[in-house]
Amino acid sequence: MTESTKPKVRAARKTGRRHPLATVALLAIGLVFTGGAYTAFSASTASADTDITSQQTIDEGKKLFTANCATCHGLEAQGTGDGPSLIGVGAAAVDFQVGTGRMPMQMHGPQAEVKPVQFTDEQIKALAGYVASLAPGPSIPSPELVDGGGNAANGAELFRINCAMCHNVAGAGGALTEGKYAPALSGVSGTHIYEAMVTGPQNMPVFNDMNISPEDKRDIITYLKYMQDNRSPGGFELGSLGPVAEGLFIWIFGLGTIVALTVWITAKSN
Amino acid sequence: MAQDDNGGKDITAADSSGLAHAEESAGLAVIARDALTDPGLPPHHERVTDIDPKAEKRAERTVYTLFYLSIVGSIWAVAAYMLFPMESHNVGDVRLNNMFIGLGITLGLLALGIGAVHWGKALMYAHEGIDVRHPTRGTEETRARAVEIFQEANEESGFGRRTLIRNTLIGALVAFPLPAVVLFRGLAPQDQNPVELLSHTMWAKGTRLALDPSGAPIKASDVTLGSAFHVIPEGLTDLGHGDGYLEEKAKAVVLLMRLKPEDLHELPERKDWSYDGIVAYSKICTHVGCPVALYEQQTHHLLCPCHQSQFDVANHCEVIFGPAARALPQLPIAVDDEGYLIAQSDFTEPVGPSFWERH
Numbered sequence: 001m002t003e004s005t006k007p008k009v010r011a012a013r014k015t016g017r018r019h020p021l022a023t024v025a026l027l028a029i030g031l032v033f034t035g036g037a038y039t040a041f042s043a044s045t046a047s048a049d050t051d052i053t054s055q056q057t058i059d060e061g062k063k064l065f066t067a068n069c070a071t072c073h074g075l076e077a078q079g080t081g082d083g084p085s086l087i088g089v090g091a092a093a094v095d096f097q098v099g100t101g102r103m104p105m106q107m108h109g110p111q112a113e114v115k116p117v118q119f120t121d122e123q124i125k126a127l128a129g130y131v132a133s134l135a136p137g138p139s140i141p142s143p144e145l146v147d148g149g150g151n152a153a154n155g156a157e158l159f160r161i162n163c164a165m166c167h168n169v170a171g172a173g174g175a176l177t178e179g180k181y182a183p184a185l186s187g188v189s190g191t192h193i194y195e196a197m198v199t200g201p202q203n204m205p206v207f208n209d210m211n212i213s214p215e216d217k218r219d220i221i222t223y224l225k226y227m228q229d230n231r232s233p234g235g236f237e238l239g240s241l242g243p244v245a246e247g248l249f250i251w252i253f254g255l256g257t258i259v260a261l262t263v264w265i266t267a268k269s270n
Numbered sequence: 271m272a273q274d275d276n277g278g279k280d281i282t283a284a285d286s287s288g289l290a291h292a293e294e295s296a297g298l299a300v301i302a303r304d305a306l307t308d309p310g311l312p313p314h315h316e317r318v319t320d321i322d323p324k325a326e327k328r329a330e331r332t333v334y335t336l337f338y339l340s341i342v343g344s345i346w347a348v349a350a351y352m353l354f355p356m357e358s359h360n361v362g363d364v365r366l367n368n369m370f371i372g373l374g375i376t377l378g379l380l381a382l383g384i385g386a387v388h389w390g391k392a393l394m395y396a397h398e399g400i401d402v403r404h405p406t407r408g409t410e411e412t413r414a415r416a417v418e419i420f421q422e423a424n425e426e427s428g429f430g431r432r433t434l435i436r437n438t439l440i441g442a443l444v445a446f447p448l449p450a451v452v453l454f455r456g457l458a459p460q461d462q463n464p465v466e467l468l469s470h471t472m473w474a475k476g477t478r479l480a481l482d483p484s485g486a487p488i489k490a491s492d493v494t495l496g497s498a499f500h501v502i503p504e505g506l507t508d509l510g511h512g513d514g515y516l517e518e519k520a521k522a523v524v525l526l527m528r529l530k531p532e533d534l535h536e537l538p539e540r541k542d543w544s545y546d547g548i549v550a551y552s553k554i555c556t557h558v559g560c561p562v563a564l565y566e567q568q569t570h571h572l573l574c575p576c577h578q579s580q581f582d583v584a585n586h587c588e589v590i591f592g593p594a595a596r597a598l599p600q601l602p603i604a605v606d607d608e609g610y611l612i613a614q615s616d617f618t619e620p621v622g623p624s625f626w627e628r629h
Contacts, residue, residue, distance in 0.1 A: 210492035
């Protein structure tokens, strides 16, 4: 057997002909290599860009601030009658408010609404860097605190005690007084949830690290991610809004079915 | 014909048209003459299944197919119980188990019901008939006979004569519900005055304020401006569920908030109940006892989610909206030598909703 295969291999080598797919393979390897090298390079430059403590970023942020925010928050971020002082609110507050599109505000209302984000990531980082340079405040959390890899059960208990009364036990949001509301938490990034807890945007209370430790905050984010990624074991959630949505459903569809059946039963057969 | 009182005679459209009403002159009186006349029965229509034997066959097939489906549904429900066990600790299994058993039972019952109704509507005897209404009052003989029966029964049983038997029977019937009353009384606290229990909580002079659920004591410096801490008394976490953990927690839970001291309008007699803008209020709504914890840090309003009572934390938690009748009770707090927040005393009034002795 081995003797018979050897001459064949030798023969293939001798012809010097490449496999028809060799060119394709070579091209693919080349492309992957250049692409990989480029991403590695650009990633390293991007991370250098987001160093929000550099003087260049702060200067850039100050320019953006003067052009976009100073009307309400004052030229030195000291606050005016139209907007609060931003001294000491920290990078986390800026990243949350601008990163979710709440700021710059479109108009005065019961509360600032989520809308399409108005700035690029670099611009948000620059603004955050500028505001953080004014006075110490909460910083943007590190990625490992918001990765959702904590203890979901502990997070659920903390969420029920500290958050569920406003945000609903499934994080579906709920009404507050005079048109204000606690927003739904599904689809909100872990970073923004963390920043909201440490900064207390608008009427939300502050949950500082002595109240809920960074580890516990990570668990809460884990719980919210779990709720988002797993289907409800009870079937249709109806928005997880509880008795209002469920009652409406059963009144319309449950009673509707009964009425339709009654009409059918009493109608004459044709 | 399963109807009575018309001697099995069908009343057809021809019959009802025969009941023409006598011509009456329309005078000034508006009494009997304007009353609605009996329109009689609508003319009888033959159904498709009465005329067309094919349709009849089809209807018959539909009905027995529905009954077969019902059998299939019921058997499927039994099979689903075995095919989708919920022995694993996965909630997804419970969902499948419930869903498939439910679908089977639904099919079993729904197909049975729809089949029966279709049978009745499409195939069963369809001629209209009238059941003549009986007079409600019985004849004199029947009524006299009924009274007679009662008298006979009284004589034969001796109910009126043997008074001891009668009275003991009444006594036994009165005594019968008593065990239920005693058993329900057993649900209430034993050897303890419920008024006393409702009037006091676990808080006492010097009890440290601790975080819910960890039980870690809270320093005044931890409570930054705009914070809301959910607080239990220190030592509560040492209680087991058998020692009244939930009962004590249900009364003692407190919400701790820090406002700017200039925003806080305190009553003169409560000036020393707060610490540097930190105030502590009972979390139990004075309306019906829901936990009030929807705190808005800018308006300083507390909202109860059950009935929308609102309390103003800046003004000693007075009611500003909703059905609650009293302000939330305030827990007087101070700071100990190590900087931890402590209670000065228990609440100075009962927490939570009104009860008999407190209005």
